[in-house]
Structure formats: structure tokens, C-alpha cells
Amino acid sequence: MHGSPFELLVAVMLSAHTTDKSVNAATRVLFPVANTPAAIAALGVEGVKPYIRSVGLYNTKAANLVALARQIVERHGGEVPSDRAALEALPGVGRKTASIILNMVFGQPEIAVDTHIFRVANRTGLAPGKTPRDVEEGLVAGTPAEFRKDAHHWLILHGRYVCTARAPKCPACIIRDLCEYKHKTPAAAKARTGGPIGRAIRRAARRQSRSARRRSAPGTRPG
8 A cells, every 4th residue: 555665654654553454544545645745744734634534543643744744855855764763753753663664665674573573472482572672682683684674574474364362373373383372272173074964974873883783693683
């Protein structure tokens, strides 16, 4: 849902405390109207609000978005800055957002720690930590350089689809033998196949087997 570094920055900034679906709904209507720093700044806070009502805390985010756009125009010539200090100086941009931009736009091997990665790193023992920064430092230290650029994406996908917050899919996890999580989801008991028909067939088979044993017992006359 983004076609430029600025659109990605806006989408990531809006994603705090809200769902991807809500962000996509907002950017789908906002970007056709304003998708550059100058255009967002021209809209102003009240002009931006109607487009981003689908996201959480939209009043605060509208104010931050307009202030961010103006700062990019005034201090960076309308271009998203490529260094962490300048990114984190933008209103509404924290370390995680800056890391995502540095990684995805500028190709830097940064590992942004969101809720999915924080959970995966602590559950598995890959990089336990009490804060996102602790986890980030652990992941950077423990991830080989050649994998650091993509580690953020792999870990997010693992947390989103396998190591989920509720009922993690441990039986299907490819690292379950290495994972240190003490409360793994157990494999489901193997279901008996066949449903009602299968059960009826099995009962009939057992009856037939018992009848056969009785007929073959000594002293039993054939019927």
C-alpha cells in the first residue's frame, strides 16, 4: 500500500496501536489526495483527520503527521532523511519506525522490534529481554551479518502466523526442538477417522470378529 519512502513512513507511523487493515483503509483514501510531504502539510491537521479516522488515536496522529511533513519539507528538502537521528527527530517517529525505514528504504541491516518480534525472541530464548531495545541488541548480537537485513521480516512472519499470541502453533513450528518456551501447545490427539459411518463399520467389524471366534470355539456346532 505504499509507493514511495514517504508513503511507507506515513503507513508505519499510523500503524502504532492499530491494525494493518485500519492503516490500509486510511492510506487508500489519503494517498490519492496527498502522498507527499508538501501535500500533507497543505492539508493541515483538520484536513488530514477525515482520511485517517479508521486508525487508533487519529487526532494525535493527524497532528504528528502534519508536523512531520512540514519538518521534512523545511529541513530535508522534501525527502525522507536517511539517518537515524534525523528520522527519530521527526514528530511521531520512534526507534522502531526509524529502523523499519532504514531497513526497507535504505537497505541498512536494522532489526525493528515490534510486538511479534518481542514475543518470539522472549518465548524461544533467541534474544530474551525486558524491553524492545534489550531484544533488539540481543538479536543484532546473535544474528549473523548475512541474515541481519532480512531477520526483521522473517521474525515478524513467524510471530504473526506460527508463534501467535494465543495458542501458538508449536506442533507445526520448524524450530520447536530448539525453542525454550515451557508452555508449548501440545499436538492434538489423533482424531479417529471415518466419522459416524466409520464408527458403525468398526462396531460391525468387532461384532463379526466375536461371532467368528464363537463359531470356531471347541464344542460349538455350526449354525
